[in-house]
Amino acid sequence: MVAGANQPESASDQWPLWEVFTQAKDGAPHEHAGSVHAPDAELALQNARDVYGRRGEVVSLWVVPSAAIVASSPSERGPFFDPADDKPYRHPQFYRTPRGVRVE
Amino acid sequence: MGSIQGGALFEYLLRLGDDRLVLGHRLSEWCGHGPVLEEDIALANVALDLIGQATHFLKLAGQVEGKGRDEDALAYLRDAIDYRNVKLVELPNGDFGRTIVRQFLFDAWSVLLLDGLERAAHSELAGIAAKAHKEARYHIRHSGDWVLRLGDGTEESHRRAQTALDELWPYTGELLAADEVDRVLAGTVAPDPAALEPAWRHVVSDVVRRATLTLPADGYMHSGGRQGRHTEHLGHLLDEMQILARSHPGAKW
Numbered sequence: 471m472v473a474g475a476n477q478p479e480s481a482s483d484q485w486p487l488w489e490v491f492t493q494a495k496d497g498a499p500h501e502h503a504g505s506v507h508a509p510d511a512e513l514a515l516q517n518a519r520d521v522y523g524r525r526g527e528v529v530s531l532w533v534v535p536s537a538a539i540v541a542s543s544p545s546e547r548g549p550f551f552d553p554a555d556d557k558p559y560r561h562p563q564f565y566r567t568p569r570g571v572r573v574e
Numbered sequence: 575m576g577s578i579q580g581g582a583l584f585e586y587l588l589r590l591g592d593d594r595l596v597l598g599h600r601l602s603e604w605c606g607h608g609p610v611l612e613e614d615i616a617l618a619n620v621a622l623d624l625i626g627q628a629t630h631f632l633k634l635a636g637q638v639e640g641k642g643r644d645e646d647a648l649a650y651l652r653d654a655i656d657y658r659n660v661k662l663v664e665l666p667n668g669d670f671g672r673t674i675v676r677q678f679l680f681d682a683w684s685v686l687l688l689d690g691l692e693r694a695a696h697s698e699l700a701g702i703a704a705k706a707h708k709e710a711r712y713h714i715r716h717s718g719d720w721v722l723r724l725g726d727g728t729e730e731s732h733r734r735a736q737t738a739l740d741e742l743w744p745y746t747g748e749l750l751a752a753d754e755v756d757r758v759l760a761g762t763v764a765p766d767p768a769a770l771e772p773a774w775r776h777v778v779s780d781v782v783r784r785a786t787l788t789l790p791a792d793g794y795m796h797s798g799g800r801q802g803r804h805t806e807h808l809g810h811l812l813d814e815m816q817i818l819a820r821s822h823p824g825a826k827w
Contacts, residue, residue, distance in 0.1 A: 485610065506612050509723065516716055517612035520619050 486535060488514040490522050493530035500532050508533075582758040584639045585658065587699070588648070589755075589800060590691075591631035592659035594706075595649055596808070597680060598624030599815050600667055609670050616716060620677070623709040630702040650819035654808045661799040662745040664808040671734035674720045676742055681714035682777045683749045683770065690765030699763065718781050725785025732786065739782070740790050747795025750774065755800075 485507040491500035503522045508514035514533040523531060542550055601621035608614025632645035643651075662680060667673045688710050691703035724735040752760070752767045760766040782789050798804070818825070 507610055508612065512719055513723070516719070517616065520616045521612060524619055 485509050486537065488518070488533045489536050489539060490514075490518040491532040491534070492518075492522050492528045494527060495529055500530065505536060506533070579758055579763075580638060582755045583696075583763060584635055585755045586759055586764060587631050587635035587638060588658040591628045591635055591645075591648070592657050593663055593680075593684075594624040594631065595628035596657070596659045596811065597663035597677075598622070598628060599811060600663065600665075601673070601677070603667055604673065613670075617673075620713050620716065623706075623713065627702070627706040627709070630706075634698055634702065646819065650816045654804050654812055655802040657802060657804065657808060657812070658800055659804075659808075660745070660748040661796050661805050662742065662748065664799070664805060664811060665742070665745065666807055668738065669734055671724050671731060672738035672742070674717055674724060675735055675738035678714065678717035678721045678781065679742060679746055679778065680749075681710060681717050682781075683746075683774050685710045685714050686770045686773050686777075687765065690770065694763050694765070696763045714777075721781050721787075722785045725782070725787040735785065736787050739787055743790040743792075744794055745796050747792075748797050748799055751795075751797060751800075753800065 486509075487505050488508055488511075489505050490503045492503040493500045503518075506514060506517040506521055508517045511533065515531060518531050518533050519528075522528065598621045601617050601624065604614065604617040605621070606614065608617055628649070629645050632648045636643040636645060636648055662676060665676065685707065688703045688707035692700055692707050694700050694703070721735065724731040726732070750767050750771045756764065756767050779789050
C-alpha cells in the first residue's frame, strides 16, 4: 500500500455513495441534504448523523444508496419538461385566491 | 459531606474527567488524518463529546476541592503525576483498528459507569452523567459497529483488530479495579466498579464473538494510572495539550 498504512488506496472508489435526506421537525418533509460515503447502511446512517445532523437540527434521517436513484437525463430536459409550458390551463393562476386564505 | 468523603469525591471526579480529557485529546489527533472524511468527522465528534464531558467533571471537581481551581486550571496546570486517568486512554492511537478497539473497550465500560452515576445520590454528578450517558450510547454504537466490521472484514482488518485487542487487553483491568476511593463512595455516590464487570464482559465478549475475534485470556493487568503512575506517553500528550496555556497564562482570544 503506497498511502499511509491506515488509508485505503482510494476510499471513494471502495465505499459506495449514499444520498442523505433530513427532516427538520415532525411532519416536515425529508429534504435532500447531501451525500456521504459508507461501507453499509448502518454506517451510512451514522456518517449522515455526524455530517448533517450534529448540530441538533434534525429529528429523522433517511439514507438511500445513490445508485438506487433514478434521475431524469439533463440532455432530455427539453422534450421531458417543455411540453408542460404551453398548457397554461394546467396552472392554477386563473383562480382568485379567496379572502382569508394565506398565500405562502 | 465529611472531609474523607469530600477528598474521595474530588479524586473520583478527577478520574472521570481525566479519562475523558486524555481520550478526547488522543482522538482529536485523528482530525485531518481519518481514513475517510466521514470517519474523520465522526472521530472528531466523539473527541468533542469527551472533552465536553471532561469539562463538566473537572469543573465540579474544582468546586468540590474548594481551592479556587477551575476546569482549565485542572486540565492545563497539572503534571502527569497528578493525572488520574487509566493508562488505556493515554496509549498512542496506533492504526485505525487500534483506535477503534480501544474506544470500544472504553465505551462499553463508560456506558455502564455513567448509567450507574446517573442514578447516584449526588445530584450534580448525576446530571452530568445523564447527559454524558446519552452521548456514550452513541459512541459505543459507532465503535462497536466498527469492531464488527474490522473483525469480520478483510484478512488484514481482522489481523489488525485482533492484534489491537491482544495488546490493549492488559490495560482493561484498571477500568474495573477498585481502591480506597471507590470503597468510600461505592453505593452512595458511585457504582461499585466490581459490580460493572459482569455486564462489561457480556457486552465486550458478545461483540468480540460476533466480530469473529478471540477474547484474550486474562493475565497480567497494568495498573497505576489512578495513582498517577503513568506510561511515558502521557507526558508527551500533556506537553502538547498544555503548552499554549502554560506559555501564555490567562490568555484569551
